[in-house]
Amino acid sequence: MLYAAIDIHKHAFQAAVLDPEGGEVVEARFSADRESLGRWAEEWQGRVVAVAIEATTGWRWVWRELSVRGFDVRLAEPVQARALLGRRRTAKTDRLDARWLARLLAKEMLPQSWIPPEEIQRLRDRTRLRKTLAEDQRRWGQRLHAFLLHEGWPCPKSRLLTPAGMRWTAALKLSEHGRLQVDSLLAIIAALEVQLDTVDSELRRFARTDERCQALQSIYGIGPILACHLLAEIGEACRFRRAKQITRLAGLDPVVDESGETRRRGHLAKAGSPQLRWALVEAAVHANRRNAPDLELYQAVRDRRDTTVARLSVARKIGKRAYHVLRELELAAA
Numbered sequence: 001m002l003y004a005a006i007d008i009h010k011h012a013f014q015a016a017v018l019d020p021e022g023g024e025v026v027e028a029r030f031s032a033d034r035e036s037l038g039r040w041a042e043e044w045q046g047r048v049v050a051v052a053i054e055a056t057t058g059w060r061w062v063w064r065e066l067s068v069r070g071f072d073v074r075l076a077e078p079v080q081a082r083a084l085l086g087r088r089r090t091a092k093t094d095r096l097d098a099r100w101l102a103r104l105l106a107k108e109m110l111p112q113s114w115i116p117p118e119e120i121q122r123l124r125d126r127t128r129l130r131k132t133l134a135e136d137q138r139r140w141g142q143r144l145h146a147f148l149l150h151e152g153w154p155c156p157k158s159r160l161l162t163p164a165g166m167r168w169t170a171a172l173k174l175s176e177h178g179r180l181q182v183d184s185l186l187a188i189i190a191a192l193e194v195q196l197d198t199v200d201s202e203l204r205r206f207a208r209t210d211e212r213c214q215a216l217q218s219i220y221g222i223g224p225i226l227a228c229h230l231l232a233e234i235g236e237a238c239r240f241r242r243a244k245q246i247t248r249l250a251g252l253d254p255v256v257d258e259s260g261e262t263r264r265r266g267h268l269a270k271a272g273s274p275q276l277r278w279a280l281v282e283a284a285v286h287a288n289r290r291n292a293p294d295l296e297l298y299q300a301v302r303d304r305r306d307t308t309v310a311r312l313s314v315a316r317k318i319g320k321r322a323y324h325v326l327r328e329l330e331l332a333a334a
Contacts, residue, residue, distance in 0.1 A: 004044060005052040005076075005101030007094045008032070008062060014094035015040055017048060018102040025099060032058070034065060041069045052105040054078045054097075055113040063115065073115075076101055080111035116235050123206065124232040128275055130199045130225070137161070137192040144169070144185040151178050161189065203228045215325045219318060220293050221283035230283075230322050233276035237326035246319040250276040252312060268312070276319075284314035 001021075007014040010032060017026040030036040050072040053059050063073050081104060104110040116124065141161045148155060153172055159165045166186065174182060207213040207224035216227040233249075240246065247253050251272035270277070287298040287310070294314045302310035 001049045002044070002047055003050060003052075003102050003106040004048045005098045005105060006062065007098040007101070008053055008056055008058050009094065010058070012094075013037065013040075013062075014098045016095070016098035016102045017044060018099070018106055020103075020106040025102070027095060027098070029094075034061075037062065037065055038069075041066060041071065045069055045071070050074055050105055052076050052101040052110055054081070054101070060121065074105060074110055075113045075115050076104070077111040077113045084109065084111070114235065114239055120232060120235045123228060126199055126202060127229045127232040130196065130203065131229075131275060131278065133192055133196045133199065137189055137196060140185060140189050140192065144182065144189065147178075147181055147185065148172075166190075200225065212326060212329055215329055216322055219283070219321050219325065221286050221318060222322075226279050226283050229275065229279035231326070233273050233279065234322060234326060236330065237323050238330045240323065243320035243323040246276075246323045247316050249273055250280055250315075250319055252277060252280065252316050252319065277315075280315040280319045280322075281311060283318045284311045287311060287314040 002017050002019055004015060004017045007016075013030055013032050013036070015028045015030070018024075028040060030040055048071065051066055052074045053062055054076045055078060059075060063075065066073050081101065084104065085100065101110070138161075141157070145155065145157050145160050148160075148169070151174060153174075155165060155168065160169070166189075169182060169186060172182070204224045207217070207227050210231070212231050213224065213227040216222050216230055217224065222230065234246065240249075244253075248269075249272045251268060251270040251274070253269050255267055255269050284294075286292060287294045288302075289295070292298070294317055297317065298310045298314055300310075301313045
């Protein structure tokens with residue numbers, strides 16, 4: 001049985017095919033394009049048990065091309081795969097990386113990342129694009145706010161990007177230079193708003209027809225947009241054994257420093273998905289309302305620590321609820 005690995009880079013791929021019985025390795029380096037990958041795949045199609053690739057930029061199209069040709073593709077978790085090398089590694093080359101992945105695969109020691117289904121990958125693209133557009137719009141709004149402040153026209157940030165705030169800005173009596181600057185900023189913000197509305201409409205349409213999003217919206221604080229974000233980042237809940245793993249996936253678990261009888265909980269690990277962490281914290285924003293189910297928890301933590309820590313505590317609760325909601329649906333459909 002043969003095992004293969006491909007070290008993916010922007011301009012070139014380094015492949016290694018390992019025969020674990022004899023220890024022989026066949027290596028190849030080729031251009032990072034579909035034609036070159038196709039030629040390599042034709043040579044080894046039907047002869048290789050599995051192919052390992054790293055979860056790095058560009059892995060998706062490589063996975064698609066190889067999967068279509070019948071290869072069993074395994075996605076390696078880069079940090080964990082490198083950690084298995086230990087501290088004695090003396091060099092780092094593409095050849096050594098490809099060989100190492102092939103050896104881990106052959107020994108069934110390859111730390112793997114989850115490969116989302118195509119539907120979840122597409123949803124993840126849209127939700128992450130929406131988050132980027134919203135962040136860009138906010139940044140351009142901050143630039144507009146700063147420029148108006150320099151020109152002696154202060155306006156509260158919370159009102160500047162509202163329809164009334166935009167009309168007020170457009171009607172200001174400014175110098176020719178000031179008007180040019182403001183009009184340019186307004187045009188960029190308006191263009192981002194159009195794209196944001198388009199993506200929002202797509203996500204709301206998806207949320208209306210998807211039972212998982214409908215179920216997630218039964219959780220207090222989660223609407224159609226956040227439901228799409230949570231589904232895109234969590235994906236299949238049954239791949240996790242416990243609800244606490246969602247907290248770890250979101251990077252909401254605190255760093256623990258333990259020695260003997262001493263145990264300290266520090267700052268957030270933030271080692272998981274920043275998109276999932278953002279969505280859960282957003283869902284916890286309204287935890288201080290009178291009808292919020294986690295109001296008691298929020299107030300207790302806020303009084304003991306502060307508002308930020310209280311919101312993070314509620315975010316962890318919401319993540320666990322989302323896990324159970326999705327898991328129940330998956331088990332019912334199985």
